[in-house]
Amino acid sequence: xxxxxxxxxxxGLLEARGVSRGRRWLLAGLSLAIAAGIWMxxxxxxxxxxxxxWLGGGIAPRARxxxxxxxxLWTDPALREREVARMRVSNAEWxxxxxxxxxxxxxxxxxxxxxxxxxxxxxxxxxxxxxLALESSRGLYFFxxxxxxxxxxxRRPARSLFVDGEIALMLASRRMxxxxxxxxxxxxxxxxxxxxxxEAGPFLCAESYPDECWMFCNxxxxxxxxxxxxxxxxxxxxxxxxxxxxxxxxxxxxxxxxLVSSFSLDGGVRDGPEGSTIWxxxxxxxxxxxxxxxxxxxxxxxELGRDVLGFGYALEWPRSWTGPMDVDSGPIVPxxxxxxxxxxxxxxxAATFGDREYLSALLTTLGFAxxxxxxxxxxxxxxxxxxxxxxxxxxxxQGPLWRKAAEVRRP
Amino acid sequence: MKRRVPGPLTPAGxxxxxxxxxxxxxxxxxxxxxxxxxxxxxxxxPDRMATxxxxxxxxxxFAFVLGVPVLVLGAGIYAxxxxxxxxRPGPLPARGGPA
Numbered sequence: 044x045x046x047x048x049x050x051x052x053x054x055g056l057l058e059a060r061g062v063s064r065g066r067r068w069l070l071a072g073l074s075l076a077i078a079a080g081i082w083m084x085x086x087x088x089x090x091x092x093x094x095x096x097w098l099g100g101g102i103a104p105r106a107r108x109x110x111x112x113x114x115x116l117w118t119d120p121a122l123r124e125r126e127v128a129r130m131r132v133s134n135a136e137w138x139x140x141x142x143x144x145x146x147x148x149x150x151x152x153x154x155x156x157x158x159x160x161x162x163x164x165x166x167x168x169x170x171x172x173x174x175l176a177l178e179s180s181r182g183l184y185f186f187x188x189x190x191x192x193x194x195x196x197x198r199r200p201a202r203s204l205f206v207d208g209e210i211a212l213m214l215a216s217r218r219m220x221x222x223x224x225x226x227x228x229x230x231x232x233x234x235x236x237x238x239x240x241x242e243a244g245p246f247l248c249a250e251s252y253p254d255e256c257w258m259f260c261n262x263x264x265x266x267x268x269x270x271x272x273x274x275x276x277x278x279x280x281x282x283x284x285x286x287x288x289x290x291x292x293x294x295x296x297x298x299x300x301x302l303v304s305s306f307s308l309d310g311g312v313r314d315g316p317e318g319s320t321i322w323x324x325x326x327x328x329x330x331x332x333x334x335x336x337x338x339x340x341x342x343x344x345x346e347l348g349r350d351v352l353g354f355g356y357a358l359e360w361p362r363s364w365t366g367p368m369d370v371d372s373g374p375i376v377p378x379x380x381x382x383x384x385x386x387x388x389x390x391x392x393a394a395t396f397g398d399r400e401y402l403s404a405l406l407t408t409l410g411f412a413x414x415x416x417x418x419x420x421x422x423x424x425x426x427x428x429x430x431x432x433x434x435x436x437x438x439x440x441q442g443p444l445w446r447k448a449a450e451v452r453r454p
Numbered sequence: 455m456k457r458r459v460p461g462p463l464t465p466a467g468x469x470x471x472x473x474x475x476x477x478x479x480x481x482x483x484x485x486x487x488x489x490x491x492x493x494x495x496x497x498x499x500p501d502r503m504a505t506x507x508x509x510x511x512x513x514x515x516f517a518f519v520l521g522v523p524v525l526v527l528g529a530g531i532y533a534x535x536x537x538x539x540x541x542r543p544g545p546l547p548a549r550g551g552p553a
Contacts, residue, residue, distance in 0.1 A: 056533045057466035067463035070535055071528070075468075078527035086520065133497050373496035383495040411519070414491045414512075426494035426512075 087353025090410035094403055097439060098394070101155045106439035108422035109432060110152060113145050115421055116429065117166045126429050134370050136205070137430040139186035142170045143209040143263075144433035147444065150216035154443035160220055167217050171226070174213065178206065187252065188370075194253040197308050198243055205251035207237050208264030215270035219444055227275070234271045237264045238282070246293060246310045247286045255313065257305050258294070259320045262327035269330050273448040283331050291335065298363040301342050315364040318347045318357045318385025319371040322392035323434075329395050330445045340396045348389060348401055349381070354411060355404025356381035357389040381408075387431050390438040409435070465529040465536070472525035479518035487511035 054060075059067055097105045116123045130137040146167050153163040177185055184191055186206055195201065211233040214226045240249035241264065244256070251260040265286065268279045293310055295302055301316035302324060314320075321343045328336035346361035359372035359382035368375045373383030386405065393402040409415070414425035423432055460466035490499060490508030499505055 056536050057464065057469070057529075058460055059464040059532070059536060062536065064463070067461075070532055071463045071468070074465075074532035074535060075524060075528040077531050078524045082520070082523045082527055086523075089519070129492070129497060129499060132500050137497075370496060374494065387495070412494065414488050414494070414515070416488065425488050426491045428492055428495060428497040431495055 084352050086411070087404075087407050090407045091353065092403065092406040092410060094399065094406075097406055098399075098402070102152055102440055105422060106436060108417060108420055109436045109439065110148065112421040112423045113148075113429070113433060113436065114166060117145075117169060130428050130430065133428075135186055135188055137428060139174070139206070139209065141428075141430035141433045142174050143213055144430065144437045146170055146213040147216055148433060148437040148440050150220050151437070151440040151442060151444045153220040154447060155440060164217070164221060167213075167220075168223070171210075171213050171217060174210065175229070178210070191252050196250055196253045198240060198250060202236060202240055202249070203251050203260075204237065204240060204249040204264055205257065205260045207233055207240070208260050208267055211237060211267035212263055212270070215267050215274060216444060218274050219270060219447055230271060231275070234268055234277070237268065238279070241282070241286070244308055246289050246306075246308075247282070248290075248294075248306070248308070250308060254307050255305055256308060257320070258290075258302050258324050259304065259327075261290075262324040262331075265331045266327040270448050287332050287335055296361075296364065299342055299346050299361050300338075301346060301361070302339060314366060316343070316346065316361055317366065317371070318343070318359045318382055319373075319388055321347070322357070322385070322388040322390075326391050326395045326441070330448060337396055340392050340398075343392065344398065344401065347385060348393075349379070350401065350404045351379065353404060354408045355386075355389070355401055355406075356408055357385040357405075358382060359385045383426075383431075387427070387434050390435055391441070394438040394441055465532040468525045468529040468532065472522045472529070475514070475517050475522050475525070479514040479522075482507075482511050482514050488515075491515075 059070070062070065092105075095103065097103050102110070116126055127138050130141065149163040149167045153160040153167075156163075183201060183203055183206060187203060191203070196203075211230060214230040214233065217223060218226055218230065237249070241247050241261070243249070246256075248256040248258075248261045249264070251257045265279075265283065268277075269283070271277050272279055290302060294306060294312075296312075296316045299316050301321055303312045303315050304317035304320035305314040306312045321339065325336045325340040325343065328339065346363075347358045349356050349358065356376075356379070358380045359368070359375060360366040366372075368382075371384050375382050386408065390402065390405050390409075392398075393405060409424065413427055416423055416425055424435070427435070460470055462468070462471065487507045488511055490504040491512050492499065493505050493508045494512060499508070
């Protein structure tokens, strides 16, 4: 066989016979570069979700599968203990926030499917009762990170708006689905404490940690008060307006116009605009001040939202602010700056404001990088944890609770 | 007769590496290491070994979904380029030449 014929056999081609080493380097490099140029922009197609499966009317199949996993956790004590222990090693807050987001998700699911409300109310009550019992028996610090003990709270007696706000949110959400007398007084007491704490602060914000106010917690508390207005006929409208005037003028980052994430009681900014805070803040504020919240979302989307080659993700910090990688951001991917914490919560922001394009890109990344596992009809993400999965579930089912609160005003 | 391992700079070499990466990925997947990938979200596992397994799984997963298709496609393109290359007349080098 002559050289030309030998080179054209399958073996000759596969082994690049008759090709010098230098030319092999060149051809291999060129081939791999072309292959990467073809594959990289196409990869997202493999992971792009069928949006109907995730967000289709009512409770979409994927959301139902995600919920099944959470309900399993609350019916299997051993499974739950393992999951909670795993989270508390990293952050005690996650144990608490996982409860809040799950209760919020279940409230929305109950409103989506009134005929199955009882199925959702039972775990909601179990979560709320256990959370209240833990707060009562283990104290304020049980759901806070250890550094909460490093200094005294400025306002006495010590209260954390993180705990008060989310407990109020859970109580109110449950009552929005169906009234429960035992929770009425509990919500009233909690709302009174919250309002007193907020009004005592010069910026109408309260501490979550000693001399540390978090926009996330303040927005959650406002949402709880708004739900109370709907449930009990209270009216916090004047307070909300004053809060918005102050926050909108004094607690926004001047370069991006985005609300800062943490600050001292006297308004000294600690952490600027932060992805792991702002997306959920936008969601909570959408109940209290929809136009302001939407403007914040658009700003966050511009500064923090990214869509590269069909994969959506979010930065923890805008380019104009240098901040650390911490327990809130989760690991930040070098070069692209993708933050697990911010990207997960971006789902909630995108779902709240109907940003389907970004939502689709974020869900694509979820399928690609969050390691989904489905077994016996229950979906979970191995790369996430219970609170992360609860945020995702909430993002997928949110809507009815806020709509009902905006529409219904009970005497 | 010994069977030679194809050099890395040949289409066969690229395919072999794609097969190796795939085999390693399927091995760690079958071993259940996907369970330990919560480190991606910053959730540390009480067992430090689990963190190592999670990082290893993530590496092989991304190598499988990003690297393997590029290697396979690259091998095909490489072979196509060889096929299209105009051969120069000359003696056929001995088999097993430099990789």
